[in-house]
Amino acid sequence: MAVLSKIRKNSVLLVGAIGVGLFAFVIGDVFQSGGFDQNSRYIGSVNGTDILAQNFLAKVNNLESNGQGSLSQVSNQVWNQEVKSIILDEQFEKIGIVVGKDQLLQYIVNSPEFSQNPQFLNSAGVFDINKFKEFLATIRKTSPEQWQAWLGYEAQLEQFAKEQMYNSLISASIYTTKFDAQTVNFREATFVDFDYVTLQYSTVADDQAQVSDAEITAYVKKHAKLFKTVPTRSFEYVFVENKPSENDIKDVNAEMMDLLNGKVVYNAETGQNENQESFKTTTNVAEFVNANSEMPFDSSYVTKALLPLEYQEQLANLPVGEVFGPYDFDEYALLTRKLEAKKNASAKVSHILISHAEANSPIGSTRTKEEAKVLADSLLNQVRTNPAALGILAMQYTDDPGSKQTGGVYDNVQRGQMVPEFDKFLFNNAVGATGVVETDFGYHVMRVDEFYDGMKLATIVRRVQPSAETQDELFKTANLVFAEASEGANLADVAKKHQVVAMPTVVGKNDDQINGLGSSREIVQWAFNKATKVDEVKKFDIATGQVIVKVTEKNDSDLMTASQAKAYVEPILRNEKKAAILKAKLTGSTLADMAKNAQTAVSVANNITLANPNIAGLGIEQEVVGAAIGLGVDKISPVIAGNTGVFVVQAKAIKPATPLVNPLSKTMQINQQVRGTAAARVYQSLENKAKIEDNRYIFR
Structure with a gap:
């Protein structure tokens, strides 16, 4: 090369x-050691079942040493596996799912890693169970480490087999009725043509519909399921990179x-x-x-x-x-x-x-x-x-x-x-x-x-x-930024003064990466230290330079703060306020009157369905299309707050779906779609309800 x-x-x-x-x-x-602090016995728990730190760390170290990803990635992977295993084991026990030796052996035989391995094939190229058993007997006598690894793999395979049985039971329990099929057919095959008048949210200036942090917080609490999070720390940092100057x-x-x-x-x-x-x-x-x-x-x-x-x-x-x-x-x-x-x-x-x-x-x-x-x-x-x-x-x-x-x-x-x-x-x-x-x-x-x-x-x-002179200048800049920020000055202003940049970021307690810095576990640990206060400033020396960090917000709840949820919630609340302003402009007894009074025009939408409620030039407007179909022909709707603006609609023609004479095909299609995601949705529900304590950040 x-x-x-x-x-x-x-x-x-x-x-x-x-x-x-x-x-x-x-x-x-x-089983390899190192990488984590192993002073504590448990690294977390799920519904009261503790996760042993020693076992967890061994699995993490094994994956990391085998190149499966960064420390943070493999830690998350193993953690998710442990949580899932405990949650599903509870379900297996409740409904009596077990895997016998013969069934486990069948899974092994069907695994390509074994069934296609030449070591276990006979002269005809067929998997020979006796050769496989001889291999296991040999490693049991001659290699304790390989034997323990095999037992670990066998346990994983047994867990996989149980999960397959469990998922099969869930899938088999899914049933789609004829009514479900007719409902889906109605959504897909009922077409509506309608006239409408709309005033878009973009026509109202944002400063006329300002949203406060208190309103965002109230929305987050009202819709708590949408804003679940892990404890986080928000901070600003200035990175003074150890890089050569133009003279260098x-x-x-x-x-x-x-x-x-x-x-x-x-x-x-x-x-x-x-x-x-x-x-x-x-x-x-x-x-x-x-x-x-x-x-x-x-x-x-x-x-x-x-x-x-x-x-x-x-x-x-x-x-x-x-x-x-x-x-x-x-x-x-x-x-x-x-x-x-x-x-x-x-x-x-x-x-x-x-x-x-x-x-x-x-x-x-x-x-x-x-x-x-x-x-x-x-x-x-x-x-x-x-x-x-x-x-x-x-x-x-x-x-x-x-x-x-x-x-x-x-x-x-x-x-x-x-x-x-x-x-x-x-x-x-x-x-x-x-x-x-x-x-x-x-x-x-x-x-x-x-x-x-x-x-x-x-x-x-x-x-x-960087030359020695350049390094001295960089060190001086970092110390000045640190000193001035420590005295209460705004970090962004200080950074601008010294021709560097202050970057805002949010990290979770188990993160080991910071955008723009890469691996920075030491900084994350400091930010989550109980002794570290909001507005506290600290300077860190890292391999590529110096980092000045100022904590701006601590969130130890399981809900996002206003600043974290702002990007998602603010547009929703702002549009609600704009909708109230725009509704007042849509006055009149006909669409033509409303359009005239609002200084806009009556628009037309044709061949729209509930399954694809896309209005040309505007996008998805589910409630608008639903109102057009639900009210019936020639009925004028009340003002509807849609996704892109406020609407008033009047259906001109509704072409109802032809009822399914034999809904079996549609029923089977729906059933297959639902079964494909049922197991994942059931597990997600179980995980959401589980009481999970995650203490990994202590061990990092």
């Missing part, structure tokens, strides 16, 4: 979500120009000025790069597609021997010299690996070498008959785990990267060539897909870092 690609990988924190199969989980190290950047670029063109230096030993070698003219490029760059010389060839998009054209079109730069790339200053351009430097190839018992393969295939060759030849014939089938065949047959999910594809393969036999076929054939190639890994059904021209680049890399 070229230096440019390495820079981007090194300068951006990438958290990869690595999928771990069930079988890998079985043999993995489940200029200094590094000046150094790069000296490297580019060479410079005169004084040699103390000879007492003479000497010309320093330049990057443009040096004949030993690798040595020059290694002596002057923070990243070593990379001799590999790269394709245009692998170059960073912002410099792709300049670097790809650079003549051999020429230098591009200095240029900025992430946190670095760079000089790049093109050393060589090469045709067909790399390739794209598709293959299917058919392994066998004699091959060097991690799969451990029981297939004989002769059987492998017969299968490979058969697959090659299928590929030659239908080239597009190779990807599907690879996902079905290949024994190469590295390309199974990509349909057998390896892209940007360079010469010498693969084993010799594979490499020889790939680079000695034309695009489209197919064949079977034998390597130490087995037989490869191969197809050459594409060749790429490449280039060899030499790149000098210098990280642009």
Whole structure:
């Protein structure tokens, strides 16, 4: 890989979500320590059932160490699993759901991680239960850790089986009546044409309908179910980033120009000025790069597609021997010299690996070498008959785990990267060539897909870092902001004065990320400390700079505060006030009179249904359409406060739905839709009613 690609990988924190199969989980190290404070015995409870901290933390650490996500993500994942397990266990016990050994074994047999694992297949390629039992007996005797992991997995599988049974019972209990079917048919097939007069909320200025925090709070309390939340802290922060100044950047670029063109230096030993070698003219490029760059010389060839998009054209079109730069790339200053351009430097190839018992393969295939060759030849014939089938065949047959999910594809393969036999076929054939190639890994059904021209680049890399003088200035700025804010000054004003920015944010007690700062658990813990008061200010030193934080609001209730709910509630309450203003303008006995008095026009809507109450140009207006259908033809409605404004409607024609003669089909359709979400809705209801105590923030 070229230096440019390495820079981007090194300068951006990438958290990869690595999928771990069930079988890998079985043999993995489940119980690891560290990451949390483990002084307390319980991390929380659900309906009085305690969650042991030791077990919880072990599961969190296992997922985090396996790359399943950040600490916060895996903590939430495990917590949700624990809560769900306790809530559902209560239900299983109430209705007597149990899973027997035979039933559990059937779930294991049906799991692809086991039923398709070559280790447990007989000579006919069929899952052999005796081989599986022998495996369990072996790890029980020889590996206590793997055995404990297996027991943990078995418990998870049993829980899954119970949940499936429970969900099946819920699904089976769903029943849709003929009346339900006729009701849905009415909503979908009753069409109405109506005239209407509307005055939009946007015609009233917002300052004529101001909403107070007290009104928002009252609305939140009235609709408490909609505004449930966890305890939160609101605060402002100023981030003084430890970044180089313009002078620092200029200094590094000046150094790069000296490297580019060479410079005169004084040699103390000879007492003479000497010309320093330049990057443009040096004949030993690798040595020059290694002596002057923070990243070593990379001799590999790269394709245009692998170059960073912002410099792709300049670097790809650079003549051999020429230098591009200095240029900025992430946190670095760079000089790049093109050393060589090469045709067909790399390739794209598709293959299917058919392994066998004699091959060097991690799969451990029981297939004989002769059987492998017969299968490979058969697959090659299928590929030659239908080239597009190779990807599907690879996902079905290949024994190469590295390309199974990509349909057998390896892209940007360079010469010498693969084993010799594979490499020889790939680079000695034309695009489209197919064949079977034998390597130490087995037989490869191969197809050459594409060749790429490449280039060899030499790149000098210098990280642009803040100088000592810059660091002193940044430290001074942070201390001034902290001192002035600590004395009661408005943090936003102080920040503006010192040419930095104050950012507002809200965090929950279990958060470990802050927008704009990334992982900041220490700040969250301080904000939730009982001793930390509103308006208190503190300065934190983090890896990338200094953060000055001021707490602006503490919310320990389970409802949003006015400031948190404002974005959602304020438009609703404002529109209610605007509706009262606009209603007074709609006077008259006919729509024409109302339109004239309100200085607007009568509009028309045709073929509207309750299932799709969309009025052209206005959007969804359920109540308006409902009123038009419900009142009947020629009846004028009272003023309706809709989503976008106030309305008065008069139906001109109603085309009623034809009653269903045989509602069975519609009943089955509705039943299927409801059953699909029933289990999730039942669980959500159980969780909402559960008494849950979450103390994870203490352990972080």
